[in-house]
Amino acid sequence: MEKPQAAPRPGGRAARIQAAVFKAVDELKQAGEELTVPAIAARAGVTPSTIYRRWGTLADLLSDVAVRHLRPDGEPTDSGDWRADLRLWLEQYAEEMASEPGRAMMRDVLSADRAANACTCSAYTGQQLDVIRQRALARGDTPPETAVLMDRVIAPVIYRILFTHEGADGDYVAGLVEGVLGEG
Amino acid sequence: MEKPQAAPRPGGRAARIQAAVFKAVDELKQAGEELTVPAIAARAGVTPSTIYRRWGTLADLLSDVAVRHLRPDGEPTDSGDWRADLRLWLEQYAEEMASEPGRAMMRDVLSADRAANACTCSAYTGQQLDVIRQRALARGDTPPETAVLMDRVIAPVIYRILFTHEGADGDYVAGLVEGVLGEG
Incomplete structure (x- = not known):
């Protein structure tokens, strides 16, 4: 089962190692090279045992790297029309997840025995939907609950x-959104 | 990307090797032993290169084994009340998929680069729902489309x-089913 893993103290040695190892994974991927613990260690300037000690397995390391990439860069666009913002955000979300890198990230997150990472992905999605919802509520509107959006749009996508x-x-995404907004 | 893979001719050499290798995987899993290609090969009485030649990677082999286990044993129960049958089938489906072996099978299916296996799982589910739907139609009822059941119940589960x-x-599954039957 998954090991509880404290986030490293920023600026500390563990944080520097993590940054170097994550960077090495990204660089090897970009170069199309095979991802092995020895190759990652060599590129990051650490020993393989440092990686095994911190991450356990290659799958766990790749899962942590994928989650970091799935973290949203910022808040969803605010155009003043929350329905339009919701449609746009969901469309972009579906496109990103369906892309080859998106699929690979989901596969990396799910193939490790680290349930917390999968939950973090889902929490990121929920937080973005919450932001759009809160704006709608602030304008006196009645947007669907985030849990409803998760069940009716995110899950089927x-x-x-x-x-x-x-x-x-x-078209598929638009149909799901209309289905849920029509009842809102 | 995934290799197209013809099903072996029943009774032929390839079918016998497949059966022996699948059985070896199941036995090693049951014994809680580590799943490696050499261990599987030794147990199945084949050479490791036979496994690599046929499956490419361990992940691909485990994905094929998982799909075989996800194949339904038979048709959903026919009580004469399709709504009750649908509720029961979905409840059992959710329970099975949420169990530790169910999660492990999904992980094995998804972690290999074999999109066809994931599609096969989804097709099995759709076929079972179709059976219940056809019975309802034969009785002059108007059950939800299978695609709607996939989006509204299977996907969120x-x-x-x-x-x-x-x-x-x-309770969660029951709520999803009521949501979709209420509109049927």
Whole structure:
């Protein structure tokens, strides 16, 4: 089962090692090279045992790297029209997750035995939806609950991407959003 | 990317090797032993290169084994009341997928670079729902489309299991089913 893992103190030795190892993974991926613990260690300037001690397995390390990339860069666009913002954000989310790097990140997150990482991804998504919802509430509107948006839009999009050939194109996403906003 | 893989001719050499290798994986798992290609090969009485030639990687082999286990044993129960049958089937499906072996199978299916296996799982689910739907139609009823059931019940159940702490308990599943049957 997953090990509880404290975030390293910023600026400390553990944080510097983590940054170097994450950077090494990104660089090797970009170069299309095989991801092995010895290759990552050599690139990061640490010993393989440092990596094994901190992450346990390669899958756990790749899962941590993927979660870091799935962290949102900022808040969803605020155009003044929360419905339009919601549509746009969900469309971009589906596109990003359906892309080859998006699929690879989900695969990395899920293939490790680190349930907390998968939960973190879902929490990021929920937080972004909450931001749009709060803006709608502040304007006296009645947006759907975040949990409803997770069930009715996020879940079917991710299921389609992971388990079907069809994927989640713009029309499909738009249909899901209309389904949930129509009842809002 | 995934290699197209013809099903072996029943009774042929390839089918016998596949059966022996799948059995070896199951036995090693049951014994709680580490799953490595050499250990599987030794147990199955084949050479490791036979396994690499046929499956490419350990992840691909484990994905194929998991898909085989996810194949339904038979048709959903037919009580004469399709709504009750649907509720029961979905409840059992959620329970099975949320169990430790269910999660491990999904992880094995998704962690390999074999999109066809994930699609096969989803197709199995759709076929079971189709059976219940056809019975309802034969009785002159108007059950929800299978695609709607996939979006509104299967997808949120699987998303919850894969990405959240909450899981998909009986009340949650019942709520999803009522949501979709209420509109049927």
